[in-house]
Amino acid sequence: MSHAPKPAPPPVQTESDATADPTAPAAPAAADTPAASASVRAAQRQARAVRWMVGVGLAIVVAIGLVLLFLLTLATNNRELYERHYPWLFGLNVLVAVLLLLVLVWMAARLGLRLRRKRFGSRLLFKLAGIFGLVGLVPGLLIYIVSYQFVTRSIESWFDVKVEGALAAGLSLARVSLDAMANDMAAKTRSASAQLAQVPDAAAGLVLERIRDQLGATDVVLWSAAGRPLASAGQSRFELNPERPSAAQLRLAHEQRMTTQIEGLDDLPPGVTAPPPANVKVLVLVSSPSVGLLVEPRYLQASIPLPPALIANAIAVQEANREYQERALARDGLRRMYVGTLTLSLFLAVFGAVVLAVLLGNQLVRPLLVLAEGVREVGAGNLSPKAALQGKDELGGLTRSFALMTQQLADARAAVERSMGEVDAARTQLQTILDNLTAGVLVLDAQGTMLSANPGASRILRLPLTEHLDQPLAQVAGLAGLAAAVQAQFDALQAEHAASDAPNAPNASDARPAGHWQQPFELHDAAGGTVQHPISLILRGAVLPGGAHLLVFDDITDIASAQRAQAWGEVARRLAHEIKNPLTPIQLSAERLAMKLEGKLAPPEQAIVAKSVKTIVEQVDAMKRLVNEFRNYARLPSAELQPLDLNALVSELLQLYGEENATVPVQADLDPRCPPIAGDAQQLRQVVHNLLQNAQDATLQAASGQAPPPPVRIVTRWNESSRRVRLNVLDSGPGFAQHILQRAFEPYVTTKPRGTGLGLAVVKKIADEHGARIELSNRVEEGVVRGAQVSLSFATTVSVAS
Incomplete structure (x- = not known):
């Protein structure tokens, strides 16, 4: 028993991954192939490294900005340090603010790109970033406005006239003292x-x-x-x-x-x-x-x-x-420095708040994005392992539960796919068996509609049944009789089941039928009457578990024909043995009686005796010929197959059917590409001779004294696809009647007034000895029978007997 491999655990995303760039696209689903999986992992590692670099750089810039802001504040409280280091401190803070502004613009651009592409979660991330940004911006602006007013008015209050007078009076008092x-x-x-x-x-x-x-x-x-x-x-x-x-x-x-x-x-x-x-x-x-x-x-x-x-x-x-006088002179510059410091502080605070808002918003929205991406992929049928966060909060646990659920779904789908694969393999195996069966198999519903058909059924019925699927069998041209017979058998089987299932039926459990039926059937009108040969079928039917009807049939035409030929051979052998022995004494007795009575009777009586004896002798000769033909049919020797040029054999026989010898001319159309076949020259001469004689007789019968009669044609063709040589004999006679066409190859079946009906039977037997396929049909042109055609198909790969 094979065991299914244990599923691999889903990939777990670390907490550092949760601080990734919020505007970065979601990681692609794991690919099925190893090469694709390796490339995806490499891309994920590269993206993680980039995110780490961006995060570290942002942290360094923020830290530098905070340190510089502290130094700037410290310099503001120390006038000498303020005047000495303020320009470069202010410039560095502006540089940090510009870097933060670029980072913020980059994040906003990426977020706008996600919004334009309508990526899931981008609107939520935009709302969270906006909310956190407003939370940091509004209080900062309020504090800035109040501080700006306070600083401006405080600086103005420092340089009041009273303060200047008090300082001057104090200085004068000190001097006077x-x-x-x-x-x-x-x-x-x-x-x-x-x-x-x-x-x-x-x-x-x-x-x-x-x-x-x-x-x-x-x-x-x-x-x-x-x-x-x-x-x-x-x-x-x-x-x-x-x-x-x-x-x-x-x-x-x-x-x-x-x-x-x-x-x-x-x-x-x-x-x-x-x-x-x-x-x-x-x-x-x-x-x-x-x-x-x-x-x-x-x-x-x-x-x-x-x-x-x-x-x-x-x-x-x-x-x-002194300080008052100096600051009084630099009052506007001092105001600008204080306002610039305050503005820069607000700028750094707001940018830091917005960046922190984006990062915090990403912390909140990242699990939702992971879940949304996973739900979208699962909805699309992708059950590959999903990303999960390692956080200890509920959202991280939810992503892990979702990843575990996806893995379980993937395992379940893999099991279903394995089962479906096994079912498909079994179905393919069954279909292969059905396609290679010589028997025909049809599946019908309870109303007689065809659900499926194997190639064997189309081959036996000589119809493209696959083109008539989902149609009632009775509506297929030529199969109405077959459909009626099959439906009658299934109705009878259903009635037997209903009778056996009745609760008051005696011995209901013992009376239940076997559930199938079998019946021979002879199909005459297949393909709308275009097939001239009747098809002998043996039908078998059964009811499938779902209520559908299973119909299996075999073509036993060749078997029945062979059985009839064998029976006629046995009859011929017995007749030849039983009839031939008394024929010679009858003929001798009649001739002796005529000889003994010659000259002893009156002329009228003598004429009657002579006429009677002549009749007896002629009939005995006819009986002997018939017995010889039966004997030859019964004792036809086995064919000795040798490489044989069929065209040369036909050309040799055509010398006997020249214009000086034949009442009906014979025209030959021989394909020079025909390779040698394996055949017995003596028996094939008899075959061609019989076919030509039958064709000439049929042509004369249809000509009715018209001169000259149409010629008989003999044609050979080489078929490269099937690698077979085909011999066709065509006449312009009346064709075969339907009842004759059905049994033309059986002994003693003939349309000639004095024929024995063994010619085509001998031809069929010799064809079977050569492994050739023989076909007999009427040539129909514009709905009118224009003659008959006999075709023999020989294989070139038949092993030659020693």
């Missing part, structure tokens, strides 16, 4: 300088220390008018060459008695937040009690540190004013 503190420190230093009025230069160091402590100074130096340090206290004490005041400062101090200078707050870099060390340098003229031109003035210089809080506040006010 520093100046007041410097003047106060200068006054204290001038008061302290009075302690040096009576102190010489050599003792000034101790006084300077005391003054430094009083003033809280970091450094105190006593300078001469020439700018030479006389004494110092503090840091300058450790310097070899301390920084001396300029001549202009000394001159100003001499004129104004004191000068002040704030150091550490000039040329500060932008963005300084920690207060630098700053101090006030006070240069005062030391008063001297001596008055004279030779007295050299001295100058006291003190460096007093400023409070850090005051310095920090002053720096903050100065930095705020």
Whole structure:
């Protein structure tokens, strides 16, 4: 017993496949051939690789865009970084946005192409993408509008007149505070300088220390008018060459008695937040009690540190004013930068939302597309393994269930196809058997309509029955009698079945008929009367399970003819044996009686005796000839087949039928292509001689004394398709009567007044010995019989007997 192979599991699509390009066409169904399957798998792998590359590239572009957007935001909060890196950050973000726009346009184009091709699921994917895109676009636009208004109005509010006035007042206040503190420190230093009025230069160091402590100074130096340090206290004490005041400062101090200078707050870099060390340098003229031109003035210089809080506040006010002035000058550019950053952020957010919408929509619609494609293929009859998703959600499970169902349907169809193949093979085998049966087989329905016919039936009935299928058998020309006889037999069989199935029928189970019938039948009018020979049939019928009628018949014409010929041969042998023995004594007795009575009777009686004896002798001679013909028919020897030129044999015989010997001329039409046949020359001479004599007699009978009578024609033809040589003898006689035509080859069947009827019987027997087919028919022209035709067909491949 053969076992069906286990079905291969359906191909499973991984979760990565679910993130494929939503606009890509569905994968083609698996092909049946190995080469096609390999090409399909290669195409699927290539498409999967392309989708991976597109997905990875898109992810990289989005990641770069997000990083650049973060850096742009960070630069916006840092003015120096903003001004230094904003152009290339903005350009890179624009490039990323353009790439996202191209990706979005590509997806939209592919989706539009799917919509134009009316691919299943494209409308659903378009709706999902539109919904997700609107979900991301509408809130983004709302936030953008609000943020745009806020940024624009906020920037305008930064440069209000009050703010500018407050910054200016604060800066002025800081300057005034520093100046007041410097003047106060200068006054204290001038008061302290009075302690040096009576102190010489050599003792000034101790006084300077005391003054430094009083003033809280970091450094105190006593300078001469020439700018030479006389004494110092503090840091300058450790310097070899301390920084001396300029001549202009000394001159100003001499004129104004004191000068002040704030150091550490000039040329500060932008963005300084920690207060630098700053101090006030006070240069005062030391008063001297001596008055004279030779007295050299001295100058006291003190460096007093400023409070850090005051310095920090002053720096903050100065930095705020400087930044305010800079931004006031670049107000429009700042607005454009902020709006550009906001627009770019919205652009990236919207594009990212749309791309994400397409991807999420594909995640949702991909299982539906797989199912739709699978349903379409199943509807078209394609039960090849279907794609399935590995997702753990319900849609993925649905695709796997559908793939499993398709596989089960494919297995079921394969089993059905195997069964149908077996049925077709059995049907083909049965049809081959029916086509090669010599018997005819017809299948009829209960009303007698032909459902099927094998070639044997057409061959036996000599009708193209396949052209009359689905027609009643009774409507086929020449088969009305056969149809009536068959229908009568089936009606009788049905009546017997009904009688045997009756519940009150005695021994109903034992009385059931066998279910078939058999009857001989002789068909005379086949093909509308164009077939001249009757066909002897043996009919057998049975009822099929579906109620149809089965009719099987065999052509037993040749068998019946052979049986009759054999019976006539046996009769001839017995007659020749039983009749020939008493004929000679009868003839001798009659002749002896005539001899003994000769001259002994009166002339009248003598004439009667002579006439009677002559009649007896003539009849005995006729009886002897008849007995000899019967004996020759019964004892016809077997044919000794040798290669024989049929044309040469006919030409030789035609010498006996020349114009000087024959009352009816014979015309020959011999085909020179005829190859040698296997035959017995002696017997074939007898055949041709008998046929020519019969043809001449028939022609003379039809001529009725007309002169000259039409010639008898003898024709040979070579048929390359059947590879047979055909011999035809045609006359212009009255033809054969219907009852003679049906039994023309049987012994003692003749139309001649004195014929024995053994001529055609001998011809038939010799033809059978040669394996030749013989046919007898009337030549009909325009509905009128114009003569008879006898045809013999010889094979060229018959084995030659030794």
